[in-house]
Amino acid sequence: MSLYHEAAEILSSSSNSSGSLKSRVFGKKNGKAPPGQLYALVLESAKWSLVLKEVIEKTELLKLERKLTPTLALLLVHDLLLAKKGIALPQSHGLRACIERHKGRLSSELTLARLRRKAPTIDALREQVERAAAGEEANYPRWVRVNALKSSVEEQLETTFSKHTRAESIQDIVTKSGRHIYIDPHVPNLLAISAGMEFAKVEAYTSGKIILQDKASCFPAYLLDPRSEDGDVIDACSAPGNKTTHLAAIIHQHRPGFEDAPQTIYAFEKDSRRAQTLEKMVKIAGSKDVTRIGFGQDFLQVDPMAENYKDVGALLLDPSCSGSGIVGRDSMPELHLPDPLADGRGGGKGKPSAANANKKKRSHDEIEQGAQNVLVDDDGNETVVKSEKDLEARLEALSAFQLTLLQHAFRFPRAKKITYSTCSIHSQENERVVIRALASDIAKAKGWRILRREDQVSGMRDWPVRGVVEAAEGDEIVADACIRSYKGGWQRGDGLLCCRVCAGFD
Template structure:
């Protein structure tokens, strides 16, 4: 019975990622075989409308109190639609259903005939056909909840293979190129074809999601990597030259890290920072599989904000930041929307029309009757509290994201930094951009958003929202330029989910020198003194990469300005002043480390769904 109980538990839980990810990458292993669990849930979802009708008309939920609506349709599915029947030995739940086997079979026959199918095979074929039709943008639109959004995206790993070699391999040699994304979904039977947008996504292919290539030699050897197109945008936008030193500040599970390694090549260096040991182990496996172990240095159990002067990564010129976020954009990846499950009601006693009609009338009268004032007030209070909690969580995430970027701004040789989220909320996107550009360190070191025309992704049509940059303390013209420099990806863009990415660059002077310098001790944690306890985070940051903790809520450390640290002091008292400033600098460094350590304890991530 564990198969059905575990399936019911999955269907009852909030869905934060794809059904496959929930089942095949669980936080806690299932007792049931994963393939059986996935098949049971998917097939039940396909037939849920029919199963709901059968269970309700049979009236078994009113007679068998031990059966829940979820368990009733799961068990009824296997009883009526599988050759082997219910996959469990005798027990109270199975016995409860079998007591009404004849009634369930009779109602199933009536439901099948009402739909015009002479036998069960015809009904099954019709339901399967309904779920195989794809719309132009790759989204299946049915009333039963199937929401397969985008194609399967494949990145060719340039460290091990070329695009031409991959397309001529046994995996893809029979695939035909199509001119448009939607062309892959216009066939009654899925065709072997691929789509490529080379000018935007070099070495990246899209294929139909039904094509499973995980058993191919290309995938097993690390020559190709399954990675959503939106996830490839930060590395493409960063565009580090060959031989560059790059930091991936939020590295696990490693797709972006290995993408960076492919871009900088064997003469480059990538520092992959990962604070969580378990995720660092996954990152290490990914890097090894991609053949990037000589390029990538994995900084295990390391907080990005602890990288300061003296650390090898401190000299990096390019930084990629994809920190923890709300994950609101990753709903695009859901292939089966279990939130739309259509469950039977225990109120309907039989299939006789007169009784059903009376019941519907009663329900209609009940729904139209005014609810008590206290009940309405209570529901309104709950909605307000939920909304406030959501805003509070977004504010916490935004503060954390700002802190990460401000620390990256302090890297002395940094020339370009990309910041990205898989969020659709402006609080984590344009608002963060405005806040960091308003900061003192951004102004003193010359950080700004890169012009749209200067970036490899300049041809992407969807840009940032200028209306969300009203807090940016610049002219309207400059706000528009900043918005044009930001990229937004909508769920309907077929790149793998909602996404945001922006590239910050350092202003240079007439002599092609980078902007001024600023001591990291002068940085002030955003929202200091106002952060609620970590429990307010809600314990559900659902994003692909969940890594870093922000600065603490303590006040800024005592710092030494760049002017005070020069060697141009007058001879008189120079030695004493230098010693005093050295002590001051050491105190600032220790204070910064203490602030980071405390913050690491405050911002403890909680992961659900994604791995």
């Protein structure tokens, strides 16, 4: 039962909470429900809430079943009508019984709601719901990385995406109707496809042959480009695991004899719950045999001189940051809750008064203003920012941690390559951290330097958007070595969903 009560708690607080839905679910303390199942239930129920509100009000469910709250009704009706396995409660459970005794009427009202929307099938209605929930993301492609451990681009073009038409440019993906696919020119094994595909039912996705990973998120592992001569690899801040599995795929492609004395990937995640998500993803992607997960292990507590890490030659650092560059698919769809007093014949009690409408508007404005004053990092930690001084203080704290992480990585005796990246728009966490790291005593003692643009892998060398010279304290070489991405960017043909800065050291 905790699944529905935890989901109801998240939905009930969604109107006045900041941060991504994923960070709120996976960062939830003392939760009993599996976070993946909880996340899916909350997200899908919110997507369908406008339709389900109508269904619940037409049946007058909340008048007939007084023990139900609007939020619980929404969640339970969603699973009854739309979840493949139905309501996740025992057959004899009271909440399940009070919903299922109205199943016939609820099903009929869902059919009527579908017909009112001129959707010939439930799948057609599902497409409508997905488009409506997509919001801003509908203007972007869906990025898919083909997992080289299990498949190839050629195989996926012939199978999973056989009905997609090859696009001539990334713009075609979002401007043309129908299903289109585009092979990315910068990152190997990366595809951009038209929005709207339901991956939960796609075999290639459920089996780990393809992985949903935004283009900018692929930059760090691709820039690191670990090869057999680099030895073992560390992913310092690993969950949920996209970059960890990307590293494994790159290693596999560089060394076809993967099973013979393979390189080891050490993946650290200090949050034990997030580490479970990492473990699941590594297993699905087929990289479990070469990945050693440090459950609840803080990378900063790892001894660089320990025997286990004597052969570590490459490290990927994607640490906690302000998350100011994250946009897109993890946003919470607008929530529509059923009215307990709604008249089933008309679906409501008439138009709200002007006073009530103004009250709701003020409440919405207050929530929006509050959200603008809260900085949420990519771990879901919230900091109230009341002034520019508060923002500077928070960014300084984050950048100090990021610098400490980089300096710790410099200490591994056999390390040859390091990539450092954030999903932040702020130079304090990006170019300035790089400059400070290069100026540190450990960097000078070990001979670390920036990986110049001309020495980078071809796709990153050709990437046109570089660091900001002013942020790099006027050092043009460092700025040119840094790789930036910005949301949108159609003039560059990338169509990225998130901002990211990536830099390499060698």
